Amino acid sequence: MQQSSIKNYEFETGVYRPPSEGGSASLFLRMTRNCPWNHCTFCAMYKSEKFELRNPEDIIQNINVMHDIYLQLKEISLKQGQAGIFSNQTFSQFLKKTPELYFHQGISMLFNWLAVEGKTVFLQDADSLIMKTDHMIQVLKHLKTTFPTIQRITSYSRSRTIVRKPEADLEKIRKAGLDRLHIELATGDAALLKKVKKGATPEDHVKGGQKAMKAGFQVSEYWMPGLGGKTLSKDHALNTAQILHQINPHYIRSRPFTPRPGTILYEKASRNELERMTPKEQLLEIRQTLEPLNITSRVCFDHAGNHWTAPDGRLLLSQSYEGYQFPEEKENLLGLIEKGIGHYS
Ligand code: SF4
Structure with missing residues (x-):
């Protein structure tokens, strides 16, 4: 095997992905850089970064580089008598031959993904659907052909972008392999x-949300309890419930509001100008959001921000990625929330 140059091993990854996307077991493929909107006052993710589209040819080249690494690992594994299975020994041997990759920000991600047979992919960054439809399909097809082990491909997108995309395009993208969309709803107010x-x-x-559902995507909508403070809490809860009710997405995921450094809301909080909610008030708002919902979604609290504890000191709500299935588990969930409200009284 020949030792390759640094140039041959260039592939790009971003930073962010939803916790539910397989942890270290997902491949990160960067379709665009940063966020095309970047104005949300609660979000610090891409604040100082400029949005850029990437050429489909460059993304395809990245896929090819990752596949080349895969082939080399396979060869090493066979030589090591490990029948093509990737172990730490396989990875160390590979890095000895390609020390230039030692500090590559995506190499551990790629190793982990290949070690678990490359099943799930997350397309980065904040709004992949903003790409031209043809470009996206070109990349998706190449990705699936190159790595036939892939079972699920997911991405972030924005409601406004989906509204602008023709229905036929959404369906084509869905058929080309994109399975799930993560949408930051924040609030329905x-x-x-x-x-x-x-x-x-x-x-x-x-x-x-409805267009994404109709096109056949699995849809995750993220809402942000506490975003409106005490003053807007009731409107936030009831109007968010109305929107979620109309979309009836597959998943609803709670991301309680916390002021993040680097945001306008953080600066306000530092100056004591932000109305913060107590844990009890947050739970009251969540109860008000969930009570009116007549839906068939899974409601999830799969983030550390859902921190409330029960009287026995354990976490009040499950942080499972699959959450609580509505309507079957709605009463159980409301009962737990009630228990939490009592605990914080
Ligand atoms: S659209 Fe998403 S990534 Fe962009 S600023 Fe808003 S919350 Fe952040």
Whole structure:
């Protein structure tokens, strides 16, 4: 085997992915760089970074590089008598031959993904559907052909982008292999959406969510308990419930509001200008959001921000990625929330 140059091993990965996307077992494939909107006042993820589309040829080249690494690992594994299975020994042997990759930010991710037989992929960064449809399909087809072990491909997107995409294009993208969309709803309240500069109206959220569902995607909608503080809590809860009810997505995921360094809301919090909610008030708001829901979604609290504890000191709500199935587990979930409200009284 020949030792390759640094240039041959260039592939790009971003930083962020949803916790539910397989942890270290997902391949990160960067389709665009950063966020094309980047104005949400609660979000610090891509704040200082400029949005860029990537050429499909460059993304395809990245896929080819990763596949080349895969072939080399396989050869090493066979030589080591490990029948093509990848172990730590296989990876160390490979890195000895290609020390230039030792500090590559994506190499551990790629090793982990290959070690678990390469099943799930997350397309980065904040809104892959903003790519031209043809470009996206070109990349998806190449990805699936190159790594036939892939079973699921997922991505972030924005409601406004989905609204703008023709239905036929969404269906083509779905058929080309993109399975799941993660959408940051934040709130269904029009005034609060405007206040936090979400770049979407309640109508955009409903239309975007419904279009994604109709095109056959698995849809995860993220909502942010506590985003409106005490003053807007009731409107936030009831209007979010209305929107979620109309979309009835596969997953609803709770991401309680916390001021993040680097955001306008963090600066306000530092100056004591932000109305914060107590754990009990957050739970009261969540109860108000969930009570009216007549849906068949799974409601999930799969993030450390869902920190409430039960009287016995354990976590109040399950942080499983699959959460609570509605309507079957709705009463059970509301009962747990009630218990938490009592605990914090
Ligand atoms: S659209 Fe998403 S990634 Fe972009 S600023 Fe808003 S929350 Fe952050």
